[in-house]
Amino acid sequence: MSIQCTIVPVTPFQQNCSIIKCQATGKAAIVDPGGDVERIMEAVEKMDAVVEKVILTHAHLDHCAAADVLRQQLEVPIEGPQKGDTFWLEKLPEWCQMSGFPHADPFEPDRWLEQGDTVTVGEQTLQVVHCPGHTPGHVVFYYSPQKVAWVGDVLFQGSIGRTDFPLGNHDELISSIRDKLFPLGDDITFIPGHGPTSTFGQERRTNPFVADSRYG
Template sequence: MQCTIVPVTPYQQNCSIIRCQATGRAAIVDPGGDVERVLEAAKNMDAEVEKVILTHAHMDHCAASDVLRQRLDIPIEGPQKEDNFWLEKLPEWCRMSGFPHADAFVPDRWLEDGDTVTVGEQVLEVLHCPGHTPGHVVFYYRPQQVAWVGDVLFQGSIGRTDFPRGDHDQLLASIRGKLFTLGDDITFIPGHGPTSTFGHERRSNPFVADPNYG
């Protein structure tokens, strides 16, 4: 699997384009905006975009999804259905934040814990990791030990939980119980900022470090 990260919107959200090298088919992860830049990056990868996949429904992660769906005639998969209230009010959140307008939309497929998502011939595992939002999911590609974690975990930090239906304890449980248990060597691509590994965050992240680690 090949991956290109395209920071989009004033929030510098890490939109990823992941491409199956066997087939050339690709998925766009969390397209929050800047459609032309994202499509140009896909073209430079010689990627045939077949779907949009979403970790969660905050505007900086999903606002360009329906534009891409209509333009490319592709489906949107994710997040988990508990994020539907964010999607229903997407125009309102954009207006309140001074973000470019985006219409409300419904994904073609809601995702649940244990589901899989295909990208060409490759398979991503779906983990439901609520806390930042109630319907947040993570995509894990086991063959290369890489995970797209949205706004659950960052290098040296964790996702905010002061938004509607955020839950700090639930977020910590998702990180420690769903992500760290996958293994220390797994690289993760967060929704913002640089990549890291689960092991590094277990050692040093002030919010979720394991005092007994190592």
């Protein structure tokens, strides 16, 4: 048995919220619910899934603003990100106001994640990779049996995450991608926080920010 994934673009930022379902148990995790709760729950129903948790790659509002709403509505825990993103969660109401998003209260996850942790979805296990740079507490979820990773805003098809936000760090981001993600394998498909999927191999060859040709 394996996992099924549905991507639901949410918020005006068209953020890729993913629903990951364990096909053996029907249990599911919602990854990065930034908003549009009704649209997310419609997708959950279509998948015939039972949500058991919300998991977050990082604490930017378009990835987490609906997390606490879902936690309360579904009575499920929130896992992630890494605690370096605490200040983003504490200031969530301000970021929402500045960005024209619906109000969201500050919240704390039920479990902070660290490098080397695992997250379960039904009977399946995701590996946690701490990938700072876009935000200090950014994590990536990797499911090795199907060679797929949910990378949030670390890496995109042909681009990388912004580092001009508070506590962003360009050198850290490059290191996260090249030293932590690329070694997982060229054949890993990744689902980014925005835009189309790609593979680590394609980005190693063609991404102008992190290609092997740039770093020798």
